[in-house]
Amino acid sequence: MEETSKNQLNRRRFLGLSALGLTGLTVLPSWTMNGIKIAPSDRVVLGYIGCGQQALSDFRGFSSVPGVQVVACCDVDSMKQQRFKKTVEEWQKGQGVSPRCDMYEQYEELLERRDIDAVEVVTPDHWHALQTIHACQAGKDVYVQKPLSFTITEAQKMVRVANDNKRVVQVGSQQRxxxxxxxxxxxxxxxxxxxxxxxxxxxxxxxNPLDLPEEPIPGNLNFNLWMGPLNDPKIHYHPDLCPPISLDPPEREKLWGAWRWYLETGNGYTxxxxxxxxxxxxxxxxxxxxxxxxxxxxxxxxxxxxxxxxxxxxxxxxxxxxxxxxxxxxxxxxxxxxxxxxxxxxxxxxxxxxxxxxxxxxxxxxxxxxxxxxxxxxxxxxxxKGSGSFEISAPHMENFIDAVRSRQKPIAPIEVGASTAVLCxxxxxxxxxxxxxxxxxxxxxxxxxxxxxxxxxxxxxxxxxxxx
Incomplete structure (x- = not known):
């Protein structure tokens, strides 16, 4: 895969997390949520990697937790970035906070933000490992959607990196x-x-094996970046893999991303x-x-x-x-x-x-x-539709935020997510x-x-x- 300096941050610069040149960081005053005044020292600032319907559902859970603020989002689909930004900024206005949610296509740029304490990784499974590992190396705590990983080796390395960097990682198995x-x-x-x-x-x-016909890639989607580490030549774009949305008129995804159901891109219901x-x-x-x-x-x-x-x-x-x-x-x-x-x-x-x-x-x-x-x-x-999960997800997210503050293990730590992913x-x-x-x-x-x-x-x- 060809990569340009525009589309890929220098690895040494990324891992070094240079403090120079960081501008536009969000400065948040003390604010009140649900009648509770939140001091800056107790606030947890989140960034989102992935802006699809699961991210919107999870945002409803995180936005109910006192002391949480969301300041940035990243997605390979520019329309989903804009939809997520609009959702977050409308919520911020309702909380009396100056609306601002910065958008990125490259998740490494989001991870360079020094004002972000934690990220949610809510991307297709084949991206979970790299994004979680890089977030931990960047000093961020992570809430990563389930299943933890696409392969056994990924799960093992994610555990090691999270522990080596002393990061709190919660897996989105919210039934816990x-x-x-x-x-x-x-x-x-x-x-x-x-x-x-x-x-x-x-x-x-x-x-099952991928059997969707190839279709033209829409201009708002960077499908090459969506593919990321996947190297199977049989994988090609089809709207079922990356369900499209509309901003005007507003229209959400009609189905979950079907990448879940094909062995080249997911691990099925298993x-x-x-x-x-x-x-x-x-x-x-x-x-x-x-x-x-x-x-x-x-x-x-x-x-x-x-x-x-x-x-x-x-x-x-x-x-x-x-x-x-x-x-x-x-x-x-x-x-x-x-x-x-x-x-x-x-x-x-x-x-x-x-x-x-x-x-x-x-x-x-x-x-x-x-x-x-x-x-x-x-x-x-x-x-x-990606609905119906808010009621049981919110306590799971609150547990993660509590763990971020206390530096204790959350209820579904990365070791648990790894053993479950390995079983699957x-x-x-x-x-x-x-x-x-x-x-x-x-x-x-x-x-x-x-x-x-x-x-x-x-x-x-x-x-x-x-x-x-």
């Missing part, structure tokens, strides 16, 4: 901050249903929802920072579902947690003394007395067929190899399995001059 999931974890760990034998964790299908449901399952059984030892793909040696086997004997399968709602994402823990079911907005247990009334919700299985259909359709619409990669790796993959979670190694070591989901060669 949601009451029904926290209670489910507590019940499992307290032995409420005895010894856990099985876990059903429904997340969805693995990715990682997209696995970063939520597999994540909670591992937390409940004490496998944060660890993982399975054996991964068996669906259809291999009679396996009905993608299967993860742990050294403690627990078996987790990617299968419906509700038989009559086979596509609904959720988890069922099965112990020798009962069961626990948990999904967004619902917590159930074989012993109903263990479930607080405010967390129970309505058990989907007890809904009428019409109610179940409507609930599922509404969930799918919310996912497609292992699931897709076994599926693609069409055989069992054995993994040592202690040494994070495949032993003598050369095919696994050389798999693209362990590591791939970055394009051009991009280096991990």
């Amino acid at each position: 901050s949601s009451g029904e999931f926290q209670k489910a974890i507590e019940l499992v760990q307290n032995g409420a249903i005895g010894h856990i034998d099985k876990i059903y964790a429904k997340v969805g299908d693995p990715p 990682a997209d929802w696995g970063a939520h449901m597999f994540d909670i399952a591992q937390a409940a059984i004490g496998m944060d920072g660890s993982g399975p030892a054996e991964i068996i793909p669906k259809g291999y040696n009679g396996a009905e579902y993608l299967t993860f086997k742990y050294l403690n004997g627990i078996v987790m399968t990617e299968q419906p947690y509700l038989e009559d709602m086979p596509k609904a994402q959720g988890i069922k823990f099965i112990g020798d003394k009962g069961w626990i079911e948990v999904a967004r907005g619902y917590l159930g247990c074989s012993d109903s007395s263990l479930v607080p009334e405010n967390l129970a919700g309505r058990r989907p299985r007890n809904l009428t067929p019409e109610e179940r259909k409507r609930m599922y359709e509404e969930m799918q619409k919310a996912q497609a 990669c292992l699931g897709n790796m076994a599926t693609e190899l069409k055989r069992t993959v054995k993994w040592n979670p202690a040494t994070q190694s495949f032993g003598e399995d050369k095919e696994a070591w050389n798999h693209r989901l362990y590591h791939y060669d970055y394009r051009g001059s991009y280096k991990l």
Whole structure:
């Protein structure tokens, strides 16, 4: 890939973070939010890397946290930059702050801003590693969307760099901050249903090969920069990968970026929802920072579902947690003394007395067929539009801001995000190899399995001059 000095900052200059020539830094006076006066010393100033619909949803969460200010944004789509800037500045006006949100195409320039304390990385998965690593090296704390990484090696290096630079990193697996999931974890760990034998964790299908036709690249999109380190020659522009928007008249994305569903650009539902449901399952059984030892793909040696086997004997399968709602994402823990079911907005247990009334919700299985259909359709619409996440995301973001101030680990630290991302990669790796993959979670190694070591989901060669 050809790069010019205009489009790529000198690496030594970037990593050195020269204090000279930094102009136009935002100076913020004391201000009040929700009746709370925020002193400059308590303020956390954010920059956004990525300005799509997930960024807008997350901004609603961050903007509700006292003491947070957003001063800059970056995106490879100039129209999305402008939309985000307009959204932020309208909010700033409402808070009595002089409106200013600077726009960038190159994220390295945003990271040079000395007035920015932390960034949110809310870009496609293949960019998470480089942007998070560079942010940590630039002295920024990071809130990075899930899944943490595109490959296993990326996850490992992200952990090392974050810790070496003593940065706070929160992974956007917001179910960690949601009451029904926290209670489910507590019940499992307290032995409420005895010894856990099985876990059903429904997340969805693995990715498929890219089959979208190539289309002309719009002038507002730098698709070459969107590609970044990806080096697969089969990848080309299609609006499903980078959903277009309109500013006049205002029109938002009609779908989530379909890069998630193709193996050249994403890791499918395995990682997209696995970063939520597999994540909670591992937390409940004490496998944060660890993982399975054996991964068996669906259809291999009679396996009905993608299967993860742990050294403690627990078996987790990617299968419906509700038989009559086979596509609904959720988890069922099965112990020798009962069961626990948990999904967004619902917590159930074989012993109903263990479930607080405010967390129970309505058990989907007890809904009428019409109610179940409507609930599922509404969930799918919310996912497609990027809505419906503010209520459960805001506490997760507040936890991150608290951690930035206290310098303590957040509820979903980078080590947790890494172990979950690795699990998701292992699931897709076994599926693609069409055989069992054995993994040592202690040494994070495949032993003598050369095919696994050389798999693209362990590591791939970055394009051009991009280096991990």
